[in-house]
Amino acid sequence: MHTRPLVSVVLLTLLLASPFALAAQLEQQRSMFLAAERALQRDALGEFAELEARLRDYPLHPYLVHAALSKRLNRASAREVRKFLDTYSETPLAWQLRNAWLDRLAKEKRWPEYVEFYVPTDNVARRCGYL
Structure with missing residues (x-):
C-alpha cells in the first residue's frame, strides 16, 4: 500500500527530469558538431572521424558527412558518392x-x-x- 505513493513520486521525478536531460544531451551534441566542423576545416581528420562517429544519432549528422565528402570530392569514388x-x-x-x-x-x-x-x-x- 505504501509503495504506490513512492512509485508515483519516482515516475513524476523521471518525467520532470527527462526534458532537462535531453536538453543537456542536445547541447553537448551541438558543441561536438561545431568541434567536428572545425576539425574538418583544420584537416584534423582523426579528430573529425572520432567526433563524427559519436554524432551518428544527431539530426545534423548528414551535414558532417556531406562536408567531409565535398571537401575531398576530387578524390572520391563513384561508389562513395552513390552511397551518399x-x-x-x-x-x-x-x-x-x-x-x-x-x-x-x-x-x-x-x-x-x-x-x-x-x-x-x-x-x-x-x-x-x-x-
Whole structure:
C-alpha cells in the first residue's frame, strides 16, 4: 500500500527530469558538431572521424558527412558518392552533392559516369552534358 505513493513520486521525478536531460544531451551534441566542423576545416581528420562517429544519432549528422565528402570530392569514388546519394536522397544535401559531382565528371569528360548520375533538371548545362 505504501509503495504506490513512492512509485508515483519516482515516475513524476523521471518525467520532470527527462526534458532537462535531453536538453543537456542536445547541447553537448551541438558543441561536438561545431568541434567536428572545425576539425574538418583544420584537416584534423582523426579528430573529425572520432567526433563524427559519436554524432551518428544527431539530426545534423548528414551535414558532417556531406562536408567531409565535398571537401575531398576530387578524390572520391563513384561508389562513395552513390552511397551518399542513396542514403540522403530525400535531403537538399543530395542535390548539392550530385550537382558538384556532375560538374566534376563533366570537367573530366567522364561522360558514361555523368549519364549514370544524371537526374533530369532544368539546368541547361547539365542537360547538354547528359545528351
